[in-house]
Amino acid sequence: MKRILLAVLCLVLVAGCANVPLESQPVVVSGERQGQGSGDVVPDPEKDIDPLTLVRGFIGATLKPGQNNAAARAYLDDQSRAAWRPNRSLTIIQNTFGTVYDPAPQPDPNTLVVNVRGFDIGTLDQSSAFVPDYNAAALRIKVRKQANGQWRITDPPPDLYATESDFSENYTAVPVNFYSEQSATFVPDRRYVVAKPQSGLPSRVVNLLVSGPSTSLAGSVKNLLAEPVEVDTNVKSLDDGTLVVALTGLSGAADDIRNLIAAQIVLTLQYVTSARIRILADGAPLVANHPDWRANELPAYDATLSPRRELPGLMTVGGRVRSLDDGAPVGGPAGNGGYDVVSAAQSIDGKRLAVVEREGGGKVGLRIGDLGHDLASVGLSGTTLSRPTWRPGTGEVWTVVDQASIGRMVVNQNNQWTALSVNATDLIQQGGITELRFSRDGARVAAVVNSQLWVASVTGSGDSVALREPRLLQPNDLKEVVDVDWLAQDTLVAATKSTSQPVVRVTVDGQRMDAFNSSNLTPQVHGVTAAPGRPIVVADASGLWTASVLGEVWRPQNHSMKDADPFYPG
Incomplete structure (x- = not known):
């Protein structure tokens, strides 16, 4: 009898796991899909699929149209289908991923654990902002064979998971604008909203405005639509196409604040609509005599934000500062050889120049004055100083001293320069900083740290200024970075030692990177400068391009010189 029972048990175990492959090969999940509307019946998964295919299908169904993640719920058992309440966070994984069985034995042959093999590239957080995070996927999903013989997921993850291509297909990036009092301009906070239905985009974007800036910009910008301001109703479209944004809580608001709120709304909504925008406050036009x-x-x-057209930019070459326009040296010691210039930066108005010069004895020092x-000489020196950068709206000059601390020079009414501190601990802890560039709105800095690209926000004023929320951009694909500049407020251009992608464009949140054409460039590229509305200028082994x-x-470049390093004002 014992032998018979043992034989029966073995048959049950074999039957429970029969036809289940031990491992699936990594696959690229296609972005092509037939979505269901919210009222459509969601079909069950394909009959008799194995647990590995089931889990891949579950991930591929996460962003299919439909209410309450209905397409993904079809892969769950009845109990989990009713109980699943996923967080708003979305983890985005690489398109190519695999599924394998967990090697740990399971006590029940009808229950298995599937591990997802691949890499996370980042998350979409609660504020709909992308947070880069390149790590191995840590996703384990338990599946169980149902009474009808079909495998279903029994413990779905608390967060949603989707592939990079599915994310790009279903979400659209919107620069949500917030005001910077420091530079008196608006700063784009890159956020991602569900693209369909398109008619609901304006309402979804306005809700992001009211909820305030993302974590990466909190403290750097002002939320003009903070409490007690609220959206009275969803953004709606009139018969003539006009969009109506109705606000409350603005009683007593000053005219200048009302105009800034109107600008914040219009600048943001221009990315999702071309219609006129009617802005109401407590039932009346937000700005008197200007409803639309x-x-x-x-x-x-x-x-x-951009240098004037009559300022063509400058370059340092052979220890001197010259014009990018005609190659002529600038006036004064910076151009005639009086200083042995290592690097330089011109103020956004073109009137001032900051230079790093060789002082002898292996030291370099900083000089600032009128072009x-x-x-x-402002009394700041070290073994190395990074190329100076001007802080918008303040007249301050920053440089990194010996790759380990930030020198912040502030001028007083007597035209004397004083060094103030910067709390840059969070960034400095990441390694040696070789380049630092202010964004043209002053809300962020881009930095080259250990040959990788980082971005941090700038908070505070006066004696208390800090760099916070440092984020590493494209850590897997962007390495050997040697220089960086701001192509736009939310876009960077970086130069690298790579021969295949020597110059790349990267979004400020690191969600996307694109390589420029490498034709004509001679490795290695060692410098880059950019500005809105200006051509990008790079320096390689042969000159400027x-x-x-x-x-x-x-x-x-018209007046290219070997070993030159170009820079636009700012």
Whole structure:
């Protein structure tokens, strides 16, 4: 009898796990899909699929259209289907991933654990902002064979998971704008909203505005729509196409605040609609005698973000500062060889120049003054100083001293420069900082740390300034970075030692990276400068080259010089 029972038990175990492959090969989940509307019946998974395919199908169904993640729920058993309450956070994984059985034995042959093999590239947090995080996927999903012989998931993860291509297909990036009092301009906070239905986009975006800036910008910008301001109703479209944004809680608000709120709303909604925008406050026009708005009716808040056309940019070459326009040296010791210049930065208005000069004895020092004149030594020196960068709206000059601390120089009414501290501990802990560049709105800095690209927000003023929320961008694909600059407020351009992608464009949150054409460039590229509306200028082993778009072949700069390092004002 014991032998018979043992034989029966073995048969049960074999039957419970029969036809289940031990491992699936990594696959690219296709972005092509037939979605269901919220009222459609969601079909069950394909009959008799194995647990590995079931888990891949579950991940692929996460972002299918439908209410309450109905397509993904179809992969769960009845109990989990009713109980699953996933968080709002979304983890985005690489398109190529595999599923394998957990090697730990399970006491029940009808229950298995599937591990997802691949890499997370980041998460969409509670505020709909992308947070880069390149780590091995840590996803374990338990599946169980049901009474009808079909495998179903019994413990779905608390967070949603989706592939990179599915995310790109279903979400759209929107720069949600917030106000910077420091530079008197608006700062884009890159957020991601569900793209369909398109008619609901404006309402979803306005809700993000009211909820305030993401964690990466909190403390750097002002939320003009903070409490007690609320959205009275969903954004709606009138018969003539006009969008109506109805607010409450603005009683007694000053005219200048009302105009800034109107600009914040219009600048943000221009990315999701071309319609007129009617902004109401407590039932009346937000701004008296101006109920309807279009983006071209706003003041030029971004006028101070870009250098004037008559400022072509400069370059350092052979220890001197020269013009990018005609190659002529600038006036004064910076151009005539009076200083042995290592690097330099021109103020956004073009009137001032900061230079790092060789002082002898293996030391370098910082000088700042009016362009074309003697530049005062400000008493900041070290073994290395990074190329200076001007902080917008303040007149401050920052540089990294010996890759380990930030020198912040502030000028007083007597034109004397004083060093103030910067709390940069969070960034400095990441390693040696070789480059530091202010965004043109002053809300962020980009930094090259241990040859990788980082971004941090700038908070505070006066004696208390800090760099916070440092984030590493594209850590897996972007390495050997040597220089960086701001192509736009939410876009960076970086130069690398790589021969395959020497120049790349990266979104400020690291969600996307694109390589520029490498034609005509001679390794290695060692410098880059960029500005809104200006061609990108890079420096390689042979000289200077320019391009404006990703696919464009690099052209020789008009007055190219070998070993030159270019820089635009700012």
